[in-house]
Amino acid sequence: MxxxxxxxxxxxxxxxxxxxxxxxxxxxxxxxxxxxxxxxxxxxxxxxxxxxxxxxxxxxxxxxxxxxxxxxxxxxxxxxxxCGLLEGGRKLPPGRVVYRPPFTLQIATLRAPAIFGRLDRLIVRLSRRAVLVSVAILVCLGLLAASAQVDELWAALTTPVPLVALVYLVAALSLMTLLHESAHGVTLTRFGGRPRRAGFMLFYLSPAFFVDVTDGWRLPERRQRVAIALAGPAVHAVAGAIALIGALVLSQPVVHQTALLLAVSCGAIVLINLIPFVRFDGYIALMSALDEPNLRDRAIGDGSDFLAGLLFGGRRRIKRLDRWWSVPFGLACLTTPVVLVVFAVARIARALAGGGPILGVLVVALEVVVVLAGAVILVKALRRVLRSGVARLRFGSVVTALVASIVIAGAVIPVPVTATFGFTAHGDNVVLLRAGETGDAVEADVPDGAPVILMSNGILANEQVGEGTVGSRRTEPTRVPLEALFPITSDGATVSAVIIAAVDVSEESGSLPATGQARVELGVRSLWQTLWVTGVAMPLSSLQSGEVGKE
Incomplete structure (x- = not known):
């Protein structure tokens, strides 16, 4: 330091x-x-x-x-x-490969100015008013189309998506992301700036493209810099609106569902991009509108100083950002990335639940990487606090008290434990499934009489379709349709699975789909036990079962 x-x-x-x-x-x-x-x-x-x-x-x-x-x-x-303006700052300019903690890795080309210069010459020039009016009209029409298709939208989210539709969706979203970033670069170029770098990155565990628009600080008007930041979300907003309008007239089921999923995905991307607490486009727009360079870093510094003073008695420091909301904004900037990463990991783990030993190992490996990265960041933050001159006795006492409080809270806070499986229904015969080829030693995972919630297996959401309790049944290998374990359908495609239990469906349940997702309630345990069971034991249980079956 x-x-x-x-x-x-x-x-x-x-x-x-x-x-x-x-x-x-x-x-x-x-x-x-x-x-x-x-x-x-x-x-x-x-x-x-x-x-x-x-x-x-x-x-x-x-x-x-x-x-x-x-x-x-x-x-x-x-x-x-x-900021690197004085010797000793050790701040190097970004190059072709850049890692930015905690979870961003960029691989870039430095030929971006020439690339976007050629793109700008190919695009028809329109007045700013014409662009704004066109975008506003399309978005309004898209909202009207969405209101006319509410039921279809919900069905698209909560039912498995055909494999061919998923391929189209991923391809369309990849293209939209490329156009999103290109819009940043072209807008900057049109205003007279130079996007120095562009390329591919892993951003909070998600693949994406990026364009470096730092050169926008040369521009004289704040609204120009704001327009550069919002050009990307505008692309996704327009694409989502067009998809919603198109879905009104597209009757072919696969194409119709793909258009609806594309619209929902684009809408979610717009909303997430406008979050101002992470280095998304909303933050860049806010920073540009306020004309406050390094807004987030300065606010995080103020928030960190506030926490250090509150917990460790650090001396009062002059605020880096002269705004009344500097501290709460900085605290939000500290916590939002944690929430996003935890949500992403939880969603990935749930989507891959019951997917077999390989996917189970992948989930646990992802969790380990996230925990280790978080631990490194926390240790570095504590070292900075310790070196800032706080009293060592108070520092040690507070850290010890915080660790003890977390350990005790994790041991006494009750949390419900659930396990996620697939299910198939043939009339009154409903069984729980786990991916794999053998079922030895898995009966204990789902005790008889445990409550079961039966849901649709949607690509982005699940809808409850019934409930029941776990009934006894001998485990046995079988083959089931792909959509019984994953939110994907493909005609004739089957996967190996293990029947691990039967389900006694309650009389209140209506007609069940042929396949879906089942969540078994395993009772209430402490927070630490819940994290261990759901984060480690459940994902690796099929691996253990496979090893037993081979003996």
Whole structure:
């Protein structure tokens, strides 16, 4: 960790920093290795240029900011170094391969300016008003089409999707993501900027394309930068609206369901992209509208300082972001990525539940990676707090108390445990299924009499279709349709499975679909037991069963 700058420190302007005057009067762009880093005033430019490695900060303070406190001035210098503008900041320009903690990996080409320059020349130029009006009309028509197809939309979400429709959907969404990012780059290029990098990335466990639009800070108008950020979501909004309108006239079942799923997916992408607490387009638009570079990092710093002071008694620091909402915004920025990752892992685990030993190992491996990454981030945060000068006795006491509280809470908080399986129904004969080829040693997983909730096996949602209780039945191998274990249908496609129990369906249940998803309620256990059973024991149970069956 970098040592804090003191009053007698003599900082030196980093070798890769140059200053470029923006189109706005009095505004300059600090460029780091050719990449815009910050929008600054002429007074800040003069201050940074005076940092020659020989002049102490207390002298620079008297010369450039005598009306400010020395503490505030030192904090400003520390921010300059954190942004890479001073030697020792260790901030390198992004290249072809970039990892950004906690869960972002980028692989890029540096030929993006030439690529988007050619794209811009190929696209017909329309006025800003014409574009906005066209987008607004299409979105309104799409909403009207959605209101006329509410039942069809829900059915598309809660029923298995044909394999061919899933292939079309993935291809369409990949194309939409490419167009989404291209819209950012083309809009920036049209306004006179240069997208320096573009490529492919893994972003919070999801594959995606990206375009680096940092050069937008050169643009003179905030609304231009906001338009660049919102150009991508506008593409998905328009695509979703067109899909909804098209679904009204597309009668072929597979095409109709694909159009509806595409519309829902595009709508979800728009909503997620507008979340301002992660580096999504909504955050970029907010940062641009407020003209606050590094908004999220500064707010996270303020939120972290607040937590450190509240828990460990850290000394009060000057806020990095001079906004009344800096601390709550920073806390939201800290917690939102955690929520998104946990939700993604839980959804992946549920979708792959009962999918056999290979998928079970994959789920557990994913969980281990996420937990280890979270532990590393937490340890680094605690080290920063400890090195910030808090009392070691209080630090140790608070950390011990927090760990003890978490351990005790996990041991006493009751949480219901459920196990997810597939089911098939032939009249009154309903059985629970797990992927695999042998069923030895699995009876204990589903005790007789345990409540069962029978649901549809949808690609994005599930709808309850019945309920019952677990009945005794000898385990035996079988083959079942693909949709009995996965939310995918394919004519004639079957998979190996194990019948692990029967289901005594309640009289209140209506007619059941031929296949679906079943959730067995296994009672109430402590939080730690629940996490272990649902996160490790259940995904690996089929692996253990297979090993027993081979003996």
């Amino acid at each position: 970098e040592d804090a700058l003191a009053a007698d420190s003599c900082p030196l302007l980093a070798s890769g920093v140059v200053f470029e005057q923006a189109a706005e009067d009095g505004i300059w762009i600090a460029m780091l290795h050719g990449v815009p880093s910050s929008r600054v005033s002429r007074a800040v430019v003069d201050l940074l240029r005076a940092m020659n490695g020989e002049t102490a900060l207390h002298d620079l303070h008297r010369r450039f900011a005598p009306s400010e406190s020395l503490e505030h001035f030192l904090h400003l210098a520390q921010r300059f170094r954190a």
